[in-house]
Amino acid sequence: MLQLAQRVGRAKPSAIMVIAEKAKQLKATGRDIISFSIGVPNFLPGEHVYAAAREALSHDSGQYGSNRGAEALLDAFLRHIEALGFSGYGRLNLSIGIGAKHVLYNLAEALLDEGDEICFAAPYWTTYRDIADIVGAKVNVLHCGSQQNYKLTPAQLDAALARKPKVFLFNNPSNPTGMVYTGAEIAVLAEVLVRHPDTWVITDDIYHSMVFDGIGYHNFVHARPELRERVIFVDSVSKTYGMPGWRVGLVAGPESVAKAVTTLNSNHITSLPEVITAAAMAAFSGPQDIPQAKCAEFAGKRDIVMAALNAIPGVICPRPQGAFYAFPDISVAFGKRHGDTRIDSDVDFCAALLETKGVACVPGSAFGEPRALRISYTCPTAQLAPGLERIQQFFAELT
Numbered sequence: 001m002l003q004l005a006q007r008v009g010r011a012k013p014s015a016i017m018v019i020a021e022k023a024k025q026l027k028a029t030g031r032d033i034i035s036f037s038i039g040v041p042n043f044l045p046g047e048h049v050y051a052a053a054r055e056a057l058s059h060d061s062g063q064y065g066s067n068r069g070a071e072a073l074l075d076a077f078l079r080h081i082e083a084l085g086f087s088g089y090g091r092l093n094l095s096i097g098i099g100a101k102h103v104l105y106n107l108a109e110a111l112l113d114e115g116d117e118i119c120f121a122a123p124y125w126t127t128y129r130d131i132a133d134i135v136g137a138k139v140n141v142l143h144c145g146s147q148q149n150y151k152l153t154p155a156q157l158d159a160a161l162a163r164k165p166k167v168f169l170f171n172n173p174s175n176p177t178g179m180v181y182t183g184a185e186i187a188v189l190a191e192v193l194v195r196h197p198d199t200w201v202i203t204d205d206i207y208h209s210m211v212f213d214g215i216g217y218h219n220f221v222h223a224r225p226e227l228r229e230r231v232i233f234v235d236s237v238s239k240t241y242g243m244p245g246w247r248v249g250l251v252a253g254p255e256s257v258a259k260a261v262t263t264l265n266s267n268h269i270t271s272l273p274e275v276i277t278a279a280a281m282a283a284f285s286g287p288q289d290i291p292q293a294k295c296a297e298f299a300g301k302r303d304i305v306m307a308a309l310n311a312i313p314g315v316i317c318p319r320p321q322g323a324f325y326a327f328p329d330i331s332v333a334f335g336k337r338h339g340d341t342r343i344d345s346d347v348d349f350c351a352a353l354l355e356t357k358g359v360a361c362v363p364g365s366a367f368g369e370p371r372a373l374r375i376s377y378t379c380p381t382a383q384l385a386p387g388l389e390r391i392q393q394f395f396a397e398l399t
């Protein structure tokens, strides 16, 4: 019998999409569904982005573009990262991908041979695990529970790096927890990184523009500039500019890494389309008022979510300070019943919540933390309070 490659057997469909699909099906049957499931920003980019795309269409060359990204896009990105505190980078430090997800996949291909170790904190973005599995890397998951605010401690990082993994993958602000590391926390972790020179460091910071409470965005390179030799910064237009469907991701790091990503691009995507390139350039170079306004809006929604979760006895939710997620520990519900249904896990909980209350959340086990669930709170404001009330009712009905 003809066989598929073994790596495909290791690839799993996204657990988040499974819940989103189920919610969609229920909606199609006429049910009133409130979705807190998919991590989409739920706003559109500014008119200047569409104008740039239209303008590019009128000058379309119809040709292939650069494997690394058009020079004008790279220059716009250089100015963008300079504003984020990354200085001294040039075009040769950069490359592009079809979204940050593709960039991360390319980085896994570029840095990890089969059997190499990669470590990252849990809760983690589901795709990290899946990409590592596809390329056959060994994963060392560093568990960071709610009791440590879902944040990696210096001691945990030190122990993990003592094993000399090939790659340490870091996500700040975090999907799924919304936690953000302070400048002081980043500085201490950077000290640990400096002591362990044998590991590449990928920082997936695509939510860097959504940080609340004035704590700011910080990267290891800001704390210890010499880490530029090993730190690979991943960015995207998806969340910051409300452009997840436009599929533009970028990477800034050592020249050898940017070159490897560019070479991989030359063998699959070739280039980004011209219209998309023009739109991404406009997003980076144009007015930043929409991201700023959205950041303020999400901070307000975070407050509404936290007030509702804090009012539920036994639910513990470290206060998110960025992105648009909350990640409550709901294990107080385990062993209880909702109607005839016994809740023994996060998956039972989310299935019963969707079925009985029409609220879709993603089980924490999809992110390596089975005691929790993820709430993505970018839905229209009018749905937020009713959705949260339904979650409160669900808890109140547990026996």
Ligand SMILES: Cc1ncc(COP(=O)(O)O)c(C=O)c1O
Pocket: 039, 098, 099, 100, 101, 102, 125, 171, 174, 175, 204, 206, 235, 236, 237, 238, 244, 248, 249
């Ligand atoms: C932490 C994190 N990294 C990367 C991505 C992928 O972003 P993109 O849309 O640029 O592929 C996501 C998307 O949800 C994410 O949450």
